[in-house]
Amino acid sequence: MIEAPAEEPRELRRPDGVDVQAVSRTYATRRGRVIALERMTLQAARDEVIAVVGPSGCGKTTLLELICGLQRPDAGTIAAPPAALMPQRDLLLPWLGALDNAVLALRAKGVPRDEARAQAEPWLARFGLAEFEHAKPAELSGGMRQRVSFLRTLLSGKPVLAPHDVEEAVVLADRVVVMSPRPGRAVVELEVELPRPRRRTDAGVVELRERALHALGVPS
Numbered sequence: 001m002i003e004a005p006a007e008e009p010r011e012l013r014r015p016d017g018v019d020v021q022a023v024s025r026t027y028a029t030r031r032g033r034v035i036a037l038e039r040m041t042l043q044a045a046r047d048e049v050i051a052v053v054g055p056s057g058c059g060k061t062t063l064l065e066l067i068c069g070l071q072r073p074d075a076g077t078i079a080a081p082p083a084a085l086m087p088q089r090d091l092l093l094p095w096l097g098a099l100d101n102a103v104l105a106l107r108a109k110g111v112p113r114d115e116a117r118a119q120a121e122p123w124l125a126r127f128g129l130a131e132f133e134h135a136k137p138a139e140l141s142g143g144m145r146q147r148v149s150f151l152r153t154l155l156s157g158k159p160v161l162a163p164h165d166v167e168e169a170v171v172l173a174d175r176v177v178v179m180s181p182r183p184g185r186a187v188v189e190l191e192v193e194l195p196r197p198r199r200r201t202d203a204g205v206v207e208l209r210e211r212a213l214h215a216l217g218v219p220s
Contacts (some may be wrong), residue, residue: 016046023076036062038183051169052177059184092137098148099133105156128197129200144170171198178215188215
């Protein structure tokens, strides 16, 4: 819990998940006050993969830092277990293949290499990277590198919320949350009920991508 309300906290609708309720965050700058988030509401169940997309400067990073406990909200409440924030740079080690990059969090915990690989392989397939487990970062596309980085953070054992471009969001997520321009708030939630692994060219992915872009006000 980042901020405990004075009254008895209500029961979460989705236990063990993330519950962001009417959160606002304002920054003081030399040019005046900037409202980064205004009554932002978001819920995520445990083990649910959520992607948050929105225009540059809409408050995505602020939202994630609030959930991770790196900032405090000015208003509203946040209930969340300890979480890890995935940076926008993938920070993959250039001399390791995709699978070995993905298991670094497990190896850092002392998990033997073979056991760590066995844990990661099903996830690699789920993210459409089964054929690239030995590929070095330089041999992967930008989107693939982000997926490996996302998987590495996921295997750290902490819940993760990560911003992605719209297409990657649909490929990876169970649900896509579209935010408005600043002050940021959730305007559309898209359920991604498509089988995995998904490809960017799949008809369902293309359709949901267009819906997300429409919500963002971007012409197709």
